[in-house]
Amino acid sequence: MSQVSEMTDEPNIIAFCCHYCAFTAADLAGTMRQQYAPNIRIVRLPCTGKVDVNLILRAFVEGAEGVMVAGCEIGSCHFIDGNVRARKRVAHAKTLIQEAGLDPERLEMFHIAASQGPLFARTANEFTERIKGLNAKEKASAKSQGEVCAV
């Protein structure tokens, strides 16, 4: 269960975006004036294939409440199958964060084409809502137990 006092209404979210697709879509969203949640911090990578498991874990260690990994659609990866590898690593990282006590829903892989500005904005907003929901659920659960749980 998260440290209740550290949860904010605007959750800390990191989005690892590949340069060729997702980052371009994010850029496009901005150009199109498609509003998306301001709490999302984008980290641009050449490819989601650059994301390794510990990069995701470090994000959570450093305080991220949600991590998005956004890459090209399957079959369109500039580096052929970087996004396929990323999918597997995200799936594995979900089990690792769950083992450590975090809800695996706090991590997700998305596929967004370069032209899909509106999709990026929508995805970012939906993910933010998801994290807010998880935070609220955990806060309520902590309250009802009266204290922060220890193992």
Place this chain on the structure above:
Amino acid sequence: MIVAERKPLEELYAHAKKHKKVLFLGCGTCVTVCMAGGEKEVGILASQMEIAARERGDDIAVTEHTITRQCDSEFFDEATARKVEEADAIISLGCGVGVQFCAERFPDKPVYPGLNTKFYGATLEQGVWAERCAGCGECVLDKFGGVCPVARCSKSLLNGPCGGSSEGRCEVDPDNVECAWQLIHDRMEKLGRLDELEENQPMKDWSTSRDGGPRKVTREDVRL
């Protein structure tokens, strides 16, 4: 190489919780190849520990260090000794040999195993490692076309196959295990040596394997 798998986090957390500062010590040889206890895996485990400790409100400081091999004392150098000194306990991500060597080297520190050591095996493909050798102490691979019946036959038959060999799979675990004797048969057939399998292999002398007691190899000619 020696193939191992990382222990579940719960088990390791229970050990770490008993101490204030824990050093996660990785090994750069076998367990790096099988992606269980190398520098990368140490990093992942350390991150998981930090997250878990934060979630549970526990106070555990985590440090990381990886050496070339934990089965040779020369790699437990000054830098390693200092890191060990600073920690209250070590979780060694070496194989069972490494964990013990580490404990022998630092007898005053609690040393816990981070891995479950499994077998001597080979990389079939990235992410898949399979058992090949049982360390029986008397290699008979020449008789079986290079396929070991001791390690790869579920019943270690020297005069196999048993009645449970079906479509080249072992009845004990058909999804994962090939029938070693089917492999031996096919290999010997290819080598034109099938007639050799008609010979009845006598009982194995197991005294050279672990059955005979813990083993040691000494080379007087190279001792200093």
Place this chain on the structure above:
Amino acid sequence: MSETAAVIEPKEKSGSRLERILNSGQFAVTGELGPPKSADVEIIKTKAGYLKGIVDAVNITDNQTAIVRMSSIAAGLLAMQHGLEPVIQITCRDRNRLAMQSDLLGAYALGIRNVLCLSGDHQRFGNHPTAKNVYDIDSIQLLSMVRKMRDEKQFACGDEIRNTKKSPIVEPRMFIGAAANPFGDPFAFRVVRLAKKVKAGADFIQTQCIYDMDRFKRWMEGVRNRGLHEQVYILAGITPLKSVKMAEYMRDAVAGLIVPDDLIKRLQSAKDAKEEGEKIAVEQINEVREMPGVSGVHIMAIEAEQSVPGLLEKAGLLPRPTL
């Protein structure tokens, strides 16, 4: 009566009834009795009751399918007390060579004269999958060991089987059996493996239960081509099918067992599957009796010992000959 295997040797190896029947050239019948999963002796009495006088000898299984049951030797002795001749079984899974030789001395001392040597099902199949498995020796090495005790009067290590240098040699003289599976893979090697078992010391063979008669015929052909039928007595394994479910189970869950589709169809379209299954078994018995090189049948009526008398009656194998 078909032409059975030529008599092996006039000199007796064990003097068991099974050996004598086979030596006399008569078609032999063996059955099977699974010891209880408890210390209940009544169960053995009941099962023995069905089989007494109906079969020439009865296999007493050894922790079959790696499920703990009363020991083969103990149950064998109890079966003897109820008038049966036991064939005790030894698997390589649970005992090392010391325990096996020790058991053989004990079994012989208790009057047991037939032993079947098996590799044994891996403990993964049974109720103690976490046990350490033994497999010190395999079934072929076991056959050699039992024969060495009988014919060379020596233990596996070479010591004479005598208590002290002055004591008499008292070796266990067993009639030695082995199993054969014509339905496992690789098919071509199955006959070779039989040859290995014969060379190692098998006196008689019991095969895995037959449903694929064609494959069995092909195997027998290979056996005869090597002249093995003249060196060992072969008993064809027969298990009557009780239901479609049983047939499907044997097809899907037992490795190295083949159940042809037309057999299953026959059971499905029959009015009474159990009756049809018995009919099939009788047909199979009649068919193998006609095959040169087959010296008998081994009836494995798993947990259905009470059905054996009826089956053998219909197959014309009763009464059993007197010696």
